[in-house]
Amino acid sequence: MIIEIGHYALVLALATALIVSVLPVIGARRGDVAMMALAPTGSLVLFVLVAFSFGVLTWAYVVSDFSVANVWENSHSLMPLIYKFSGVWGNHEGSMLLWLLILVFFSALVAVFGRNLPDTLRANVLAVQAWISIAFLFFILLTSNPFLRLDPAPAEGQDLNPVLQDLGLAIHPPLLYLGYVGFSVCFSFAVAALMEGRIDAAWARWVRPWTLAVWTFLTAGIAMGSYWAYYELGWGGWWFWDPVENASFMPWLAGTALLHSALVMEKREALKIWTVLLAIMTFSLSLLGTFLVRSGVLTSVHSFATDPTRGIFILCILGIFIGGAFALFAWRAPMLKAGGIFAPISREGALVLNNLILTVATATVLTGTLYPLVLETLTGEKISVGAPFFNMTFGLLMLPLLVAVPFGPVLAWKRGDLLGALQRLYVFAGLALVAGLAFFYIQNGGPVLAIFGLVLGFWGMIGAFADLWYRANFAKVGLSVGLKRLAGLPRSVFGTAIAHFGLGVTVLGIFAATTFGTETVVEMKQGASVDAGGYSLTYDGLRDAVGPNYTEQRGHFTVSRGGVQVADVWSSKRLYTARRMPTTEAGILTFGLSQLYVSLGDAMESGGMVVRIWWKPFILCIWGGALVMMVGGFVSLSDRRLRVGAPSRKAKPVKATLEAAE
Amino acid sequence: MTRKQKRLAVIAGGMSFILVAVLLVMFAFSQSVAYFFMPADLAKSDVKPGTRIRLGGLVAEGSVKRGQGSTVSFTVTDGTGSVPVTYTGILPDLFREGQGVVTEGAFDAASHGFVADSVLAKHDENYMPKEVADRLKAQGVWNEGQGNQGQGSQGQPDGAKGTATR
Numbered sequence: 001m002i003i004e005i006g007h008y009a010l011v012l013a014l015a016t017a018l019i020v021s022v023l024p025v026i027g028a029r030r031g032d033v034a035m036m037a038l039a040p041t042g043s044l045v046l047f048v049l050v051a052f053s054f055g056v057l058t059w060a061y062v063v064s065d066f067s068v069a070n071v072w073e074n075s076h077s078l079m080p081l082i083y084k085f086s087g088v089w090g091n092h093e094g095s096m097l098l099w100l101l102i103l104v105f106f107s108a109l110v111a112v113f114g115r116n117l118p119d120t121l122r123a124n125v126l127a128v129q130a131w132i133s134i135a136f137l138f139f140i141l142l143t144s145n146p147f148l149r150l151d152p153a154p155a156e157g158q159d160l161n162p163v164l165q166d167l168g169l170a171i172h173p174p175l176l177y178l179g180y181v182g183f184s185v186c187f188s189f190a191v192a193a194l195m196e197g198r199i200d201a202a203w204a205r206w207v208r209p210w211t212l213a214v215w216t217f218l219t220a221g222i223a224m225g226s227y228w229a230y231y232e233l234g235w236g237g238w239w240f241w242d243p244v245e246n247a248s249f250m251p252w253l254a255g256t257a258l259l260h261s262a263l264v265m266e267k268r269e270a271l272k273i274w275t276v277l278l279a280i281m282t283f284s285l286s287l288l289g290t291f292l293v294r295s296g297v298l299t300s301v302h303s304f305a306t307d308p309t310r311g312i313f314i315l316c317i318l319g320i321f322i323g324g325a326f327a328l329f330a331w332r333a334p335m336l337k338a339g340g341i342f343a344p345i346s347r348e349g350a351l352v353l354n355n356l357i358l359t360v361a362t363a364t365v366l367t368g369t370l371y372p373l374v375l376e377t378l379t380g381e382k383i384s385v386g387a388p389f390f391n392m393t394f395g396l397l398m399l400p401l402l403v404a405v406p407f408g409p410v411l412a413w414k415r416g417d418l419l420g421a422l423q424r425l426y427v428f429a430g431l432a433l434v435a436g437l438a439f440f441y442i443q444n445g446g447p448v449l450a451i452f453g454l455v456l457g458f459w460g461m462i463g464a465f466a467d468l469w470y471r472a473n474f475a476k477v478g479l480s481v482g483l484k485r486l487a488g489l490p491r492s493v494f495g496t497a498i499a500h501f502g503l504g505v506t507v508l509g510i511f512a513a514t515t516f517g518t519e520t521v522v523e524m525k526q527g528a529s530v531d532a533g534g535y536s537l538t539y540d541g542l543r544d545a546v547g548p549n550y551t552e553q554r555g556h557f558t559v560s561r562g563g564v565q566v567a568d569v570w571s572s573k574r575l576y577t578a579r580r581m582p583t584t585e586a587g588i589l590t591f592g593l594s595q596l597y598v599s600l601g602d603a604m605e606s607g608g609m610v611v612r613i614w615w616k617p618f619i620l621c622i623w624g625g626a627l628v629m630m631v632g633g634f635v636s637l638s639d640r641r642l643r644v645g646a647p648s649r650k651a652k653p654v655k656a657t658l659e660a661a662e
Numbered sequence: 663m664t665r666k667q668k669r670l671a672v673i674a675g676g677m678s679f680i681l682v683a684v685l686l687v688m689f690a691f692s693q694s695v696a697y698f699f700m701p702a703d704l705a706k707s708d709v710k711p712g713t714r715i716r717l718g719g720l721v722a723e724g725s726v727k728r729g730q731g732s733t734v735s736f737t738v739t740d741g742t743g744s745v746p747v748t749y750t751g752i753l754p755d756l757f758r759e760g761q762g763v764v765t766e767g768a769f770d771a772a773s774h775g776f777v778a779d780s781v782l783a784k785h786d787e788n789y790m791p792k793e794v795a796d797r798l799k800a801q802g803v804w805n806e807g808q809g810n811q812g813q814g815s816q817g818q819p820d821g822a823k824g825t826a827t828r
Binding site for chain 2: 343344349352356357360361363364371381383384385386388389393396397521522523573581582583584604610612
């Protein structure tokens with residue numbers, strides 16, 4: 001019974017969304033306050049209904065109600081409770097429901113925290129959010145209903161895909177969705193602004209905190225996913241340029257560009273049209289990502305059993321929203337007034353460079369991801385585009401950006417002085433160079449290119465603080481005054497420095513791990529040992545063990561350095577009994593920022609085991625850097641200026657606005 | 663420089679960056695893209711030794727032999743032709759005889775055998791890589807009902823990871 005109520009709540013949500021999508025827009029046009037007031041209330045109701053529906057599905061998982069087809073397919077009564085929760089979104093239907101939940105969650109947030117928005121803008125933004133909600137409600141109700149019943153109800157479920165039975169899955173998708181579904185808010189703001197036909201610095205001021213928050217979550221989500229794949233799949237890699245990874249990475253790149261261009265718009269009223277376009281593109285890439293993952297057009301681990309109707313449905317949603325938004329853009333953009341001129345060498349100029357590089361890099365990732373698909377459709381030829389392609393294109397194109405990052409914050413708005421900036425930065429560049437070389441000598445023995453990469457990493461890390469250093473002006477005013485000055489700086493300046501520092505840390509991690517890492521595949525008999533990264537691993541043999549819903553063979557390894565035992569690690573091969581599916585559970589040991597990664601292969605006839613051992617120096621920097629970027633995002637979000645002194649629009653004659661809106 | 667000239671310089675700079683990107687993409691496509699073949703295709707087309715390709719098909723029953731260390735040899739077949747493959751490394755969890763597989767590598771000039779540097783046993787819910795399933799179905803060698811004991815899509819090629827719910 002409760003299941004049917006959950007289903008019914010979704011239908012009610014659809015009705016609510018229909019109301020919110022139409023009436024407030026009419027209200028905004030006619031200046032009818034009552035109709036506009038429907039938007040926030042309706043959005044809250046929508047959120048409550050979807051949340052209830054999601055709660056019902058979760059409940060069905062927790063009590064293992066196998067009469068629900070979705071639960072039967074993806075759960076098992078013996079599964080630990082935490083995986084019963086995460087199992088809700090570990091399948092197509094449930095993950096779409098989560099998608100929707102987060103979408104309406106953001107609508108509700110705009111409804112609650114958007115009190116300082118002009119009524120018309122808020123009504124329009126929420127209406128656009130409701131349009132998206134309608135599309136996905138239809139999608140769920142018509143093609144992916146998680147509440148379908150089975151009759152008679154089976155006694156036992158088929159178990160969740162073992163790869164997904166991991167703590168990573170519990171956290172990764174919600175974080176990732178908070179990020180990439182969250183860009184819908186930026187999209188809605190952009191479309192609402194186009195509908196109103198006006199856009200100004202105040203608009204950017206409202207949009208920026210949303211973008212920042214969403215970007216922060218997406219950063220965390222991607223880093224989390226990368227780490228999860230690294231330790232769960234047993235292949236030792238942390239990024240594979242898999243289409244589905246790209247699907248989440250492209251919105252991140254575009255969102256990063258948006259974050260920076262919104263800054264220019266807020267501070268200088270320039271790049272208006274571009275920022276609106278970028279907001280639309282970013283969410284379009286999120287939608288495209290949803291399509292790529294959910295339609296099953298790409299062979300990927302991430303796609304579940306898919307059927308073509310779903311793909312076509314999402315393709316329609318994609319076409320309507322992207323096509324509609326771009327048509328609206330083409331129609332309305334010429335009406336927006338361009339503002340603020342600036343010299344090429346200036347803070348604006350640096351941010352434009354950032355945008356240019358990030359969008360071009362996004363375009364190359366998009367090309368690499370879609371090209372095989374397009375080629376197969378047109379010629380029937382099947383090709384694969386892998387890491388070499390992306391390293392050659394994306395990798396090379398991003399290098400100038402990494403060099404330029406420390407320059408941006410030290411350049412002045414409007415007209416900057418490159419020579420002055422160079423003079424200010426050469427000490428930092430020197431420090432980065434010395435640090436990179438020192439690092440290289442300590443680790444020694446990699447290709448020369450690595451020095452460049454390491455220097456680049458340190459350059460990002462050290463250069464990030466150049467702006468703070470000069471603002472405090474320690475050299476002239478001494479330590480105490482300098483510290484006071486630092487304390488007086490707005491938080492967003494620290495946010496920028498921290499996030500840029502994090503980028504440097506990630507770059508350092510990538511270069512260090514790829515250059516100095518080692519990989520050994522050997523056949524090991526009991527008692528044999530292998531060296532990796534200065535440590536010696538001894539294989540102590542295999543043991544059988546039984547888990548709640550799997551059986552496993554665990555190999556034990558003793559790790560020693562200089563003859564002294566420092567650690568030991570288990571690495572296992574599991575067999576999940578319900579699905580008869582084997583998985584590899586890697587053994588990972590952390591030493592400082594570096595890791596030793598042990599993965600078991602097949603048993604040999606001679607009684608040995610094939611073992612794969614990676615030494616991954618400074619690998620934790622990759623995710624640590626992302627974590628630091630996230631902290632930078634939060635620090636910047638906590639800036640009072642984003643909350644206090646709510647931006648208000650300059651009073652303009654009402655008549656002019658109405659004309660623009662016609 | 664006048665403002666107009668400055669603007670031109672900026673636009674030219676941006677355009678040249680985009681041009682570089684386009685050239686780079688085209689170059690990378692010509693260098694690093696691997697085409698997909700099945701054993702029957704190889705008889706028809708001429709793939710030179712050293713050219714990177716993807717070879718897909720079924721792992722022939724009884725063909726998997728473990729050599730020294732972690733080197734494994736097996737035969738990839740599609741009912742019409744078959745190609746001997748050698749691979750050094752750890753095979754994916756789902757690699758097994760009679761099931762679909764996609765390998766990436768190149769033909770060796772001396773031995774005429776296929777040397778794979780990555781083996782993908784990337785399966786959909788029918789235990790079959792999509793490319794291979796499409797073709798085998800078209801040829802009638804294999805159909806959906808077969809090999810159905812495994813549920814869920816999973817697989818770890820040397821280049822794929824699982825993040826299931828995006």
